[in-house]
Amino acid sequence: MHIPDGFIDLPTSAGYGVVAAAGLAVCVRKTADQLDEKQVPLAGLVAAFIFAVQMLNFPVAAGTSGHLLGGVLAAVLVGPYLGALCISVVLLVQSLLFADGGLSALGLNITNMALVTAFGGYATFWLLRKVLPRTRPSVVAAAGVAALLAVVLAALSFTVQYALGGTGGASATTVGRAMVGVHVLIGIGEAVITALAVSAVLASRPDLVHGARDLQPELELRPAGTPAAVS
Amino acid sequence: MGAGHVHALYVHEPGRLHPLAPQAKLVGLVLFVLAVVATPREAFWAFGVLAVLVAGVALAGGLSLRRLAGRLVIEAPFLAFALFLPFVGHGPHATVAGLSLSTPGLWGAWNIVAKGTLGVAASVVVASTTPVTQLLHGLERLHLPRVVTAIAGFMVRYLDVTTGELQRLSIARQSRGHDPRWIWQARAVAASAGTLFIRSFERGERVHLAMVARGYDGTLPLLEDQRAPARDWLACLAVPATAALIACLAWTVLR
Incomplete structure (x- = not known):
């Protein structure tokens, strides 16, 4: 879904460039509080993880396969700000190093795939967590639903861009209907994989899941030699 | 997704584009792409000239055109989308080879194919002639x-x-x-x-x-001087300037 150059006209691309730059600036500021600059290697490896996970093919039906977009997965695992920042870096590197996605469309792509998926998806995840009981299965379910919704939101965001400055010749409603239809299907796959991946991380390193930090037991101080109250 | 490893695009044989300062190449690339996007789609000749311009720069940098063409595969998904437009576009319709195709859809498809391909080709030229570390360094010089x-x-x-x-x-x-x-x-x-x-x-x-x-305190030491000489800026900005001139001509005189 990387938009190439020339797909959306120049004023719209430039406008979204400003939106993406502003969003990135907020992410940079927020992550500076969250993890100090010295932990940059860690963020770099998260970005490398996102890049790699987008190469992971999963089966869809009858032997066809899709690949993961990873927006909500990243947001749930490392938080929306760092997640959006890392996905933006991935998009930047993809457009510069692999010519994947147009440079003039970088703002459009960052808005759709980093900002909308990470923040839209995380907002859904957060709301669902508020409603659902505070258990691990509800973290997994919330991540899955958020992943489905985020993919559809990204398709809608693309449709808005197309309506504003599309050069396609087809009407925005036609494009919107086709995009949302296709992306509901993609989103179902994304939802299943995201939920299962979050549950896999929760099973072995629950402390690494940003979206489930509230489920971590408080550290308790015990005098030396006293046995644990509950095993 | 792209190929499995980072140096997929980089060409190790040094050409004339390799030693140019990365920040100048990046600015040149962005301006060139913007000029391409701003070119009116009705001006077929302009896209021909722009394609010759990109090919010329690639050849000057010692890249083979076959290599360049091979990399264009990356935009295949969007080409599929472009092919789909003439069938779903709104009227008026034209009949091409027995098929009723939407004229705005055909224009839209042409627009995407022409500009998208030129954008990818220009990015490939820069990515092929600039090592990753230099690209990142150039971005840093541009105040990212x-x-x-x-x-x-x-x-x-x-x-x-x-x-x-x-x-x-x-x-x-x-x-x-x-x-x-x-x-x-x-x-x-x-x-x-x-x-x-x-x-x-x-x-x-x-x-x-x-x-x-090992003493890391949040910054990595820089080992080389990073100022771009005026000569590099001149060389890198000549290409987008030509493209901008073509776009201006296409909008005004030679429409």
Whole structure:
């Protein structure tokens, strides 16, 4: 879904460039509080993880396969700000190093795939967590639903861009209907994989899941030699 | 997604474009792409001239045109989208080879194919002639936030490691007879994603600690002088200037 150059006209691309730059600036500021600059290697490896996970093919039906977009997965695992920042870096590197996605469309792509998926998806995840009981299965379910919704939101965001400055010749409603239809299907796959991946991380390193930090037991101080109250 | 490793596009034989300052090349590339997007789609001749311009720069940089063409495959998904437009576009319709196609849809498809291809080709020329470290360095010189370039630097450095890890996970699954065909059989694939995250995160922690132990304080030392000489700026800006001139001519005189 990387938009190439020339797909959306120049004023719209430039406008979204400003939106993406502003969003990135907020992410940079927020992550500076969250993890100090010295932990940059860690963020770099998260970005490398996102890049790699987008190469992971999963089966869809009858032997066809899709690949993961990873927006909500990243947001749930490392938080929306760092997640959006890392996905933006991935998009930047993809457009510069692999010519994947147009440079003039970088703002459009960052808005759709980093900002909308990470923040839209995380907002859904957060709301669902508020409603659902505070258990691990509800973290997994919330991540899955958020992943489905985020993919559809990204398709809608693309449709808005197309309506504003599309050069396609087809009407925005036609494009919107086709995009949302296709992306509901993609989103179902994304939802299943995201939920299962979050549950896999929760099973072995629950402390690494940003979206489930509230489920971590408080550290308790015990005098030396006293046995644990509950095993 | 693109090829499995970072240097997929970089050409190691040094050409005339290799020694130019990366920040000048980046600015030139962005301006060139903007000029291409601003060119009116009705001016067929302009796209011909722009294509010759890109090909000329590629040849001057010692890149083979076949290599350049091979890389254009990356935009295939959007070309499929472009092919679809003449069939779903609104009227008026024209009949081409017995098919009733939407005229605005045909214009839209042409517009995407022409501009998208020129954009990819120009990006490939720069990516083929600039090492990754220099690209990142150029971005830093252009005042991109240091956190962003630093994250990108680490990402690029560990990309091969992470994708290699993913490949080993996939081989491990397959050698145990894993051949899923339906989405409800995908648990092992998802578990691989989870495992990959944990391994990447833990590697990140180890790398960070190892760097701290060697005196890392949040900044990496720069080893080379980074100012771009005026000659480089002149060479790199000549290309977008020509493209802008073509776009202006296409809008005004030669419409």
